[in-house]
Amino acid sequence: MVFKCKNCGGNVVYNPERHKMHCPYCDSLESEQKETTGESLTTCINCGGPIEVNEFTSASQCPYCDNYIIFDERVTGEYTPHLIIPFVFSKERVKLLLRDKFKSCVFAPSDFLSEAKLNSMSGMYVPFWMYDYHVRGVFDGQGNKIRRWRSGNTEYTETSVYHIYRDMEVDFDKMPVDSSDAMPDATMDLMEPYDYKALEAFKEEYMSGFFAERYNQDALAGEPRAVDKAKKDAESILKQSISGYVGVHSALNNQVTLQRTDTNYALLPVWIYNYKYKGEDYRFHINGQTGKIIGKVPVAAKKVWGYGATVFASLFTIMMLVRQLLLMF
Numbered sequence: 414m415v416f417k418c419k420n421c422g423g424n425v426v427y428n429p430e431r432h433k434m435h436c437p438y439c440d441s442l443e444s445e446q447k448e449t450t451g452e453s454l455t456t457c458i459n460c461g462g463p464i465e466v467n468e469f470t471s472a473s474q475c476p477y478c479d480n481y482i483i484f485d486e487r488v489t490g491e492y493t494p495h496l497i498i499p500f501v502f503s504k505e506r507v508k509l510l511l512r513d514k515f516k517s518c519v520f521a522p523s524d525f526l527s528e529a530k531l532n533s534m535s536g537m538y539v540p541f542w543m544y545d546y547h548v549r550g551v552f553d554g555q556g557n558k559i560r561r562w563r564s565g566n567t568e569y570t571e572t573s574v575y576h577i578y579r580d581m582e583v584d585f586d587k588m589p590v591d592s593s594d595a596m597p598d599a600t601m602d603l604m605e606p607y608d609y610k611a612l613e614a615f616k617e618e619y620m621s622g623f624f625a626e627r628y629n630q631d632a633l634a635g636e637p638r639a640v641d642k643a644k645k646d647a648e649s650i651l652k653q654s655i656s657g658y659v660g661v662h663s664a665l666n667n668q669v670t671l672q673r674t675d676t677n678y679a680l681l682p683v684w685i686y687n688y689k690y691k692g693e694d695y696r697f698h699i700n701g702q703t704g705k706i707i708g709k710v711p712v713a714a715k716k717v718w719g720y721g722a723t724v725f726a727s728l729f730t731i732m733m734l735v736r737q738l739l740l741m742f
Contacts, residue, residue, distance in 0.1 A: 414447050414458075414483045414484075414485055414617065415448050415459055415483070415621075416446070416618065417446055418436040418439060418445065419444050420444050423436050423439060424479070424481060425621060426481060427618060427619050428622075429500040429503045429506075430506070434618055445618065449485055457480065457482060459478050459480040459482070460475060460478040462476070462478065464482070466484070469540075469593075469594075470624075470627075471483065471484055471492070471620075471626055471627045472484065472620045472623060472624055472625035473624055474624065481620075481622050483620050483621065487627045488627070493615065494615040494679060494680045495614075495615060496543070496614065496615060497538070497614075497615045497619055497680045498607055498612055498682055498702050502682075502684065502701055502704050504534055504684070507684045507704070508531045510699065511686065511697070511699075514706055515710055521711060521712070522690055522711055525711065535624055536622070536623040536701060537623060537624040538620060538623055538681065538682060539596055539601070539680065539681050540591065540592045540628040540679075541589045541590060541591050541680070542590050542632045542678060542679075543587040543590075544585075544636060544673055544676055545676070545677075546584070546585045546672065546673055547584055547671070548582070548585060548647045549581065549670050550579070550580075550583070550650070550651045551581075551667070551668055552667050555574055556577045556658035556661045556662070557574055557575070558572075558573045558575065558658055559571070560573070579654055579655065581647070581650065581654070583647060584674075585647075587612070587677070587679075588639045589607070589679075590635040590636075591681075592628040592629050593626050594630075596698075598638070600707055604683065604698060606703075607703065608703065611702065620680075625680060644671065683698055684701050685697070685699075695709060
């Protein structure tokens with residue numbers, strides 16, 4: 414499908430700053446109409462040009478007419494997302510974020526934050542599974558409390574041993590796990606947290622103007638990561654409830670059990686900036702809702718050497734001046 418402007422026929426896209434569908438050609442708002450005639454995974458439904466998509470692509474851009482295309486069969490039926498967080502940061506706002514964050518990186522390549530390079534950045538909806546759990550945590554052990562005091566010349570130490578018991582129940586809602594083979598799991602974990610209160614019922618219109626994937630694995634395949642996250646969070650809550658002891662030991666029973674209560678398929682927004690330097694890819698991921706940036710800045714060796722040479726030359730000049738002054742006196 415493609416969203417066309419009913420006023421001028423241009424491609425209508427979702428505008429994160431206006432929170433509305435926007436036609437960049439005639440500047441009209443909410444003028445979209447959906448067209449699905451002749452949809453194909455290999456041919457643009459707007460101009461007929463060939464397009465290349467992988468087996469998981471659910472939204473892409475035609476390289477010939479630049480229209481953003483959403484593939485019906487990958488957002489319907491079993492692939493219909495339940496929830497979505499729309500993009501909040503536009504490309505222009507992300508450019509400002511990157512330039513502000515890395516403005517002090519004096520050794521970065523000169524074109525690292527150039528307009529031409531940053532324009533290659535693309536917005537993508539990444540598939541996530543979200544799990545709800547009812548969790549029970551039990552801790553049964555011992556803890557010590559130590560009291561010290563002095564009487565005359567004698568110091569006394571009293572150690573009291575306490576039986577510690579905790580039985581906790583907690584519900585975790587929307588525990589997120591990405592389901593994109595193209596996205597590193599560790600990076601996606603660092604992208605968190607999103608503001609999950611902003612989750613909305615899925616609307617195809619939000620995808621227009623961006624790339625997207627359907628889930629690469631089913632909910633069962635991604636669940637072990639969610640279980641691990643939920644257990645670690647539950648154990649942390651249990652640990653925080655046990656305070657005021659010098660040491661906690663001899664745990665008789667320490668376990669966390671989970672019961673899944675619901676699963677949702679969601680799309681979350683990510684901006685991707687891929688900068689290539691000396692044959693190596695430096696990829697930056699930016700949370701499309703919060704603006705959080707994950708990525709490592711490349712270092713230009715010539716700039717480092719140039720800086721070192723400048724500092725050396727400056728020090729040499731200062732030393733020579735000091736020497737001349739000493740000779741004068």
